[in-house]
Structures are given as C-alpha cells and as structure tokens.
Amino acid sequence: MGQLSRQFVCVRVQSMNGINLDLFQFEYDLTWMSFFMDAENRIYTRYGGRDDSHPESHLNRDSLLATMKSVVMLHKLDDVIKSSLEPNPSTGRTGRRPRTPEQIPTMARMMAKRKNKCIHCHDVKVAKLKHLRNQDKLKRHMVFTYPTSANLGITVDAREQALIRTVQTGSPAARAGIRVGDRIVKAEDHRVLTFGDLSRVLETTPAAGRLALQVQRNRQVIPLRLELANGWRQSKDPSWRESLHMVGPNCGLWGRKLNVNERRRLKLKPDKLALKVTYIWGPHTRKAGIRVGDVIVGLDGQTRDMNIKQLHAHPTLNRKWGDTIPVVLRRSGRDVTVRMTFPKGPPD
C-alpha cells in the first residue's frame, strides 16, 4: 500500500468546509469516501460506498489496491484517450462559482450551535433536506440517495467490484438478462470500475425509468436495459443513514439491545424486540410515561429484534408528525402498554 500510494498525491479531507459540491458529489451519509482524479479535476473513479448491511461492506485492501493500479494505468493514457473515457468530467469548469456547503441556507444556523465549526459529510445532506423542508418540498423518499447494486437485484464482489456475484430472481437485473459472472463495463455512458462508480450513475437515474448497462460475458460486451419501477431507489434497512431523522418522527430515546442472559431472565426470545431504555431526550417520550430502565418489547405493532437505529427508523419511515403509536414495555416483570404521541412537527 505504502509503495503504491507514493504514485499518488494523497489528499485527506477531514471536513466539508469550503468543499466544491459541484465536484465532490457523493453519498453524504457515508463516513468514508474517496475519489481518484487528475490535477484537472477529472474523476477516474470513485472508491467507497456501502450497502445496508455494514459500513465497510465494500471497503477492503484488495479492491483498493486493484483500483489504485487501474488508476495508475488510466493516468498514463494521453489526454485525447482520457477525455473519451470520461464523458462526465465533473464541473468546476462551468464558469460559475462552485457551490459550497456554507451556501446551503440552513447551514449557518446548524453550525452556530457547533463549537469547532467542522462541517461533517452528513451535515451537507441534513442541511439540504432541512432547506427543502423549510420550503415544504421535503418528501420521505428523498432520504434514499445513492442507491446501490442491491437496488437492481444484484450483489457485486467486494473485491472485484464490477463482477456480479448474485442475481435476485424476479429483480430488474434478472428480467434484463443479467447473469452471475457478468462484469459490468459501463452504466449509461460511464465507465464502472467500482461499487462507488455504479452508485454514482444510479443516483442520477430517474425514480422510474430505464438504465442502460453494458456487461462483459465470455469476452463479449453485451448491452442490456433494465426497467426500474417506482420505489426502486428505496432500500430495506436505511437505519444507518445519519440524515434519516429529517424525514419523520422518532422515539426520542437511546437504548441498547439486551444480551442473551438478560433476555433469558425476562423470558424474551432472541429474535424478538428487547431494547433497554438508557436515555430519554424527547419530551413526547417522557410524556408517554417511558422511563430509563424500561425494556421496549413492542413498538407500533413491531416485535421483531431491532437495534436502536432500526427502532427509530420504523416511525420515521412509517408514521407522521402528530401520530400516536402504542409502545409495549416490560417493566418489573409485567408488560405495560403506553401511548406515545409524536410532536406536531419537527424541531427547529
């Protein structure tokens, strides 16, 4: 890694302050993302991104080294060939001043409360969503940015990230004829080397429509067209997204999952909801009568095992501000049902 890295100028951006948002467009809910570029702001490839399962689902040493080697080769091509390979050199050259996070109208107010004035990646998305909310334009589906290969019904190899490992029966990918072992070459007109490259193209793909893919199969490049129905951008478990709280109410508490022994003592099954309340910050939560030490075993009819982020995600995605939901608590060995009414609107 060290030797290969010396063939690059390695830049580590630790805050989004002053960053050109026209150039660096990515999933701002992420905690790690990278770009391979030249000095003219041309992007060779994006490396990073995650699926719902794990923050590092597609970050590993082998794929990073392979990507770095590919970039070294691409960088050696002459400018004419390079420009033909890069149909979308990202802006910064459009004549107008590039956008920065500080220009998002809601950012100043958000940062006023923060001591070190460090704008985090997720702050950019939250500020954008807040701005939309202030204009009454915010819709729940807007939190589902940068869809991944899973939204097409495929999984790609964690190391060789253009190689298709699984195809889900009945999915858009299966219906288009994609097979296990195919290698994605292009999405629309964009070269795909990595999980992050595909995700970037998917971000610009309409809410319902078509996606053109070229795959390599037995030394042949085959053009395919995927039909994407409404809702294809949504994923099953978006609870990891820092910006999720912007689109709906939450439970106003922190908690932790009970361990095996604690569950046994309370006669709670391992696959069932069992979250011990450790901290309450929502006035609506206190008003419902929920206390620190209570164990939540049911929320709005949901009893499946969940972590605290998944618990919040349920009302955020399924309930409206002002709704009332039942919460079942295991308290002193007995089940108690309380009713929690969410605030009429989001906090300022």
Next chain:
Amino acid sequence: MSRTALLAAAMLATTAAPSLAQSETLEKPAAQKVEGLISWVYDYEQGRQLAKRTGKPMFVVFRCER
C-alpha cells in the same frame, strides 16, 4: 475599561472570524495529522497544485476525524 482590555477588544474586533454571510466559507478546522504508511496532504487545493507539479494522479479521501 482598562487600557489592556481596550487593546484586547480592538484586537478581537480586527482578528475575529468574519460571519458566514460575509465569508461564505467557515474557517476550516485545523488538520488532525494521521500517522501511517501514507503521506497525506490535508488541503485539496494544495494537493491539486502538487499533482500538477509532479504529474501524479490524486487519491482524495473524505473522512471525518472529529
């Protein structure tokens, strides 16, 4: 107000960071150096200039470390 306090107030008035509306960019927090195999540059524009001079491609990582 004492002379020292006046002087301090005057210095503050001239050195305080401009408001967001004036500057359009919040002051960038100081870089937190990361030790390891990779030698990092902590400013994008500085990195771009270095890439121009050396002819190397850039590897730009976004990672909050605060």
